[in-house]
Structure formats: C-alpha cells, structure tokens
Amino acid sequence: MIKTIKSLSLLSMGSLISSGSTFLIFTILARQIGPAAFGIFSSALATTKIFSLISGFGIAQVWLKLFGKEGWGGIRWVKPSLYFVLISIIFVSLVILFLNLFNFNDDTTKNLLLLFIFFIYGNVSVQLISSKLQLEEKYNQVAFWQLLPNLSRLILVVAGFYLFDISLSVIDIGIIYAFIGMVLTIIGVKQLFNMGRGRFELKGHGLKRNIKELKPTIKEVVSEAWPFGMATIFAFIYIQSDIIMVKYMSGDIEAGYYNVSYVVLSALLIIPTILFSKFLMPKYHRWANYSREKFYRAYKLGNLTMILAGFSIMLILLFFSHIFISIIFGEEYESSIQLMKILSLTLPISFVAYSLGATLVTKQHMKLKVLLMGTVAIFNIVLNIFLISYYDAMGAAIATVISNLLLLTLYYFAVKKRVFRKTLKE
Numbered sequence: 179m180i181k182t183i184k185s186l187s188l189l190s191m192g193s194l195i196s197s198g199s200t201f202l203i204f205t206i207l208a209r210q211i212g213p214a215a216f217g218i219f220s221s222a223l224a225t226t227k228i229f230s231l232i233s234g235f236g237i238a239q240v241w242l243k244l245f246g247k248e249g250w251g252g253i254r255w256v257k258p259s260l261y262f263v264l265i266s267i268i269f270v271s272l273v274i275l276f277l278n279l280f281n282f283n284d285d286t287t288k289n290l291l292l293l294f295i296f297f298i299y300g301n302v303s304v305q306l307i308s309s310k311l312q313l314e315e316k317y318n319q320v321a322f323w324q325l326l327p328n329l330s331r332l333i334l335v336v337a338g339f340y341l342f343d344i345s346l347s348v349i350d351i352g353i354i355y356a357f358i359g360m361v362l363t364i365i366g367v368k369q370l371f372n373m374g375r376g377r378f379e380l381k382g383h384g385l386k387r388n389i390k391e392l393k394p395t396i397k398e399v400v401s402e403a404w405p406f407g408m409a410t411i412f413a414f415i416y417i418q419s420d421i422i423m424v425k426y427m428s429g430d431i432e433a434g435y436y437n438v439s440y441v442v443l444s445a446l447l448i449i450p451t452i453l454f455s456k457f458l459m460p461k462y463h464r465w466a467n468y469s470r471e472k473f474y475r476a477y478k479l480g481n482l483t484m485i486l487a488g489f490s491i492m493l494i495l496l497f498f499s500h501i502f503i504s505i506i507f508g509e510e511y512e513s514s515i516q517l518m519k520i521l522s523l524t525l526p527i528s529f530v531a532y533s534l535g536a537t538l539v540t541k542q543h544m545k546l547k548v549l550l551m552g553t554v555a556i557f558n559i560v561l562n563i564f565l566i567s568y569y570d571a572m573g574a575a576i577a578t579v580i581s582n583l584l585l586l587t588l589y590y591f592a593v594k595k596r597v598f599r600k601t602l603k604e
Contacts, residue, residue: 192321197448199328203335204441208434208507210339211348217433219348221425222287223355224418226294229270230301231414236406237263237399238309239459239539244402245313246463250380254392257374258399263302265396271295286348293352300327300359303366310373312460315381330358405544412551416558416581420574423562428570436571438507439517442499446491446525450484450532458536466540473537474598480533488526495522513571520575524582531582534589537597546596550588554581 208216237259245252274295278288304323311320334354338344372378394402421440425433454462458476465473499518503511538547558581565573 192324193448193452195325196328197445199325199332201441201445203328203332204437205506206335206339207351208438208511210346213434213510214430215348215434216437217425217430217435218284218286219290219351220437221422221430221433222290222294222352223297224421226291226297227301227418228411228414229274230298231407231410233267233270233298234263234302234305234407234410235266235400236403236408236410238305239406239410240403241306241309242312242460243406243463243539243544245380246460247467252380253376255394255399255402256376258394258396259403260306260370260374262396262399262403263306267299267302270298289349290352293349293356294359296356296359296363298359300362300366303363303370307366307369310369310378313381314379315460316379317457327358327362330361331355334358405548406539408548409544409551412548412555415555416551416578416585419559420562420566420578423559423566424571424574427563427566432571435511435513436517436574438503438511438514439521439575442495442503442518443521443524447528447532449487450529453480453483454532454536459539462536462540466537473540477533477537477593477598480536481530484529484533485526488529492522492525495519495525517571517575520572521578524579527579527582527586531586531589534586534593537593538589540597543592543596546592547589550585550592554585554588557581557584 204216204220207219211219241252241255241259244255274291278291283291304327308320308323311317311323331354334357335346335351338346338350338354344350418440421433421437424436458480462473462476465476496519499522500515503515503518507514535547538544538550558577561577561580562574565577567573569576
C-alpha cells in the first residue's frame with residue numbers, strides 16, 4: 179500500500195506540474211496575444227497533434243500490452259517497433275511539407291505547422307520513453323518525463339514575456355516548441371537505443387531471460403499496434419478536433435474562446451489519465467491475464483472514484499467558472515464562461531468512461547474499443563458540422579458532451595458483456 183501511494187504521488191506530481199505548466203502557458207498566451215492569435219496557435223497545435231498520434235501510432239501503448247503478455251519475450255518487439263516509428267515520422271514530416279504547398283492556411287499557420295514538426299519528434303520520444311519507464315516501474319522518472327516538456331516551455335515563455343520583456347509573436351512561441359522538441363528527441367534516442375538492445379529493467383516478470391524467438395516484421399508490429407493507434411486518433415477527434423473545426427467554420431476568435439474552456443477541461447482530465455494510463459495500465463494487462471479477481475476489484479473501485487471526483491469538480495466549475503475565467507484569462511474571454519459551464523457537464527461522464535475504457539485495452543478487447551471509439555468519432559464530426567454551423571463554439575461544446583455520453587454508454591455495455599461477463603456470472 180505504501181509503495182502504491184508513493185508511486186501514485188510521484189505520477190500525480192509529475193502530471194499535475196505538466197498539466198499546470200500547459201495551463202499557465204495557454205493562460206499567458208491568451209492574455210498576451212489576444213483571442214484571434216490564440217485561436218491560430220491553438221488550432222495549429224491541435225492539427226499537429228493529429229500527426230503526432232499518427233507518428234507514434236499506439237506503439238507506446240502496445241508495448242505495455244505485449245510485455246504484460248509475454249514478459250521478457252516482449253523485447254523482440256522493440257527494434258521493429260522503433261523502425262516503424264522512424265518510417266511513420268518521416269512520412270508525416272513529408273505530408274506536412276506537401277500540404278504547406280497549397281493555400282489551405284494563412285502564412286502564420288503554415289510557418290507554425292513547419293515548426294511543430296519538431297514538436298512531433300519530441301512528443302513521440304516522450305511517449306516511448308514513458309512507456310519504457312512504466313514497464314520498469316520507475317515512476318519517479320515517469321513523472322520527470324511527464325513534466326519536462328511543458329515545464330521547459332513554460333520557463334522559456336515566462337522568461338521571454340516577463341524576464342526579458344520581449345513581445346513574443348505566435349511564431350516565436352512556435353520556435354520555443356520546436357527547440358524543446360529537438361532537445362527531447364536527442365535525449366530520448368539513447369534510451370530507446372538501449373531498450374532495443376534489451377538493456378532495461380522489466381518489473382513483474384522475474385529475472386531477465388534470454389529470448390531466442392524470431393523478431394516480428396514491421397507488418398506484424400502494425401498488426402498489433404493499429405488498434406491502439408486508431409484509438410488515440412479517434413479519441414483526439416471527439417476530444418480536440420472541435421478546436422480545428424471551430425477555426426475553419428467560425429473563425430480564429432471563436433477558436434480562441436473555445437480553447438480557453440478546453441484548456442481548463444484538459445487540465446482536469448489529467449486526473450483519470452494519471453490513474454489509468456500512467457499507473458494502472460501495466461497492471462491491468464497483467465491482472466487481466468493472471469489475476470481476474472484483482473482486476474475486477476480495481477475496476478469497481480475505479481468507477482466509484484471517478485464518479486465522485488467527476489461530479490465534485492463539475493459542481494465547482496458550474497458555480498465558479500465565471501470568476502476564475504475572468505480573473506485568469508481576462509475580461510475579453512467572457513464568452514468562454516458559458517462554454518466552460520457546458521463542458522463541465524462532461525467531466526463525470528469522461529471520468530467514468532476512462533475507467534471503463536481502460537479495461538477494454540486488455541487482452542483481445544482492444545479492437546472492440548476501437549470500433550466504439552470510431553463510431554463516436556464519426557458521430558462527433560457530423561454533430562459538430564451541424565451544431566457549429568448554427569451555434570459556433572457553443573455548438574462544439576454541446577457536441578462534446580453528447581459524444582462523451584454516447585461513448586460512456588457504449589463502453590458500459592461492452593465491458594459488461596465482454597470483459598467481465600464470466601466474472602459477473604460467478
């Protein structure tokens with residue numbers, strides 16, 4: 179119990195500092211550059227995150243599954259996985275360069291997308307290193323890698339605006355993101371290289387064994403990874419794609435208003451992310467295969483915890499969002515208050531959906547989860563097109579709540595009928 183509390187505390191601290199740093203960065207930018215420029219920056223960053231997800235394509239998550247299933251045998255998957263990531267990163271970089279040849283965006287957005295290519299490299303490196311450290315149960319280092327990117331960006335942004343009194347432009351902020359991405363990539367390459375050679379300390383599977391099994395092909399890696407890769411892309415669609423759609427359908431200012439409320443929401447969603455993705459996920463994979471009773475107890479406790487936490491935070495936002503948005507972001511973001519109140523309704527829904535969805539990542543259930551997420555992603559896009567055209571950013575907020583409610587419902591029945599069907603009968 180003491181070890182668990184310590185591990186959760188470290189992960190919580192790292193995630194909270196990271197999330198808090200992101201929150202402060204966006205707060206500073208919102209106040210310093212105004213709603214229109216903030217909307218341009220936010221939508222460009224959101225667009226880049228899609229390419230980042232394609233680049234990583236679920237490799238970090240599939241490592242947790244494969245090592246949970248094969249133990250030390252999972253080493254054979256590492257090198258082919260890294261080769262695949264390298265190929266996907268090169269492909270994504272070329273796609274961004276190609277798209278910038280066309281006049282889809284203004285010059286500022288084009289330049290930001292080019293700079294954010296380096297953000298992609300750093301983001302993928304952090305995901306892979308974090309997965310490695312989770313397998314080693316080095317939660318202090320996981321916490322460090324979680325906070326390092328955003329805290330570094332925050333330090334540079336604060337130094338620019340307040341220490342050196344520089345009026346940083348949107349492009350200057352893009353350069354900061356690119357620089358941090360390059361540094362993280364350089365630092366991460368050595369660790370990933372060592373992992374590929376079997377130099378790491380896997381926990382929960384006994385002493386290290388020499389594995390003589392054949393290494394998988396890149397095609398086999400894709401076969402294992404695609405459900406996880408598509409899951410992250412679908413999750414992005416019904417969580418963050420609203421920002422992009424608001425920009426192109428309602429303009430930069432509306433996107434700026436919407437992103438303020440989204441920044442608050444994403445900062446709060448770090449709570450279930452810490453518990454399920456960072457701490458419980460390696461254990462869920464192990465328990466799903468070797469300790470069903472422990473798996474089911476953790477699932478029930480997780481649901482209860484998320485319901486209580488989600489409703490409590492929702493009530494706080496409903497009653498006090500008008501105060502802290504005006505104080506933190508400024509009076510010019512008054513239009514974000516109503517958006518925040520609408521999005522707060524999704525907190526208990528999303529928190530419980532995280533708990534339910536975490537069980538669907540285990541064993542053979544991942545493909546079902548991807549199907550459900552894909553269904554909700556398509557539904558969300560259609561709903562956004564309809565609602566944003568009539569209600570602008572408020573339509574996007576309404577679409578988010580409805581989409582998350584649908585996802586929760588689908589997850590509930592899937593978990594009941596597939597994951598714990600035998601357990602419930604017993």
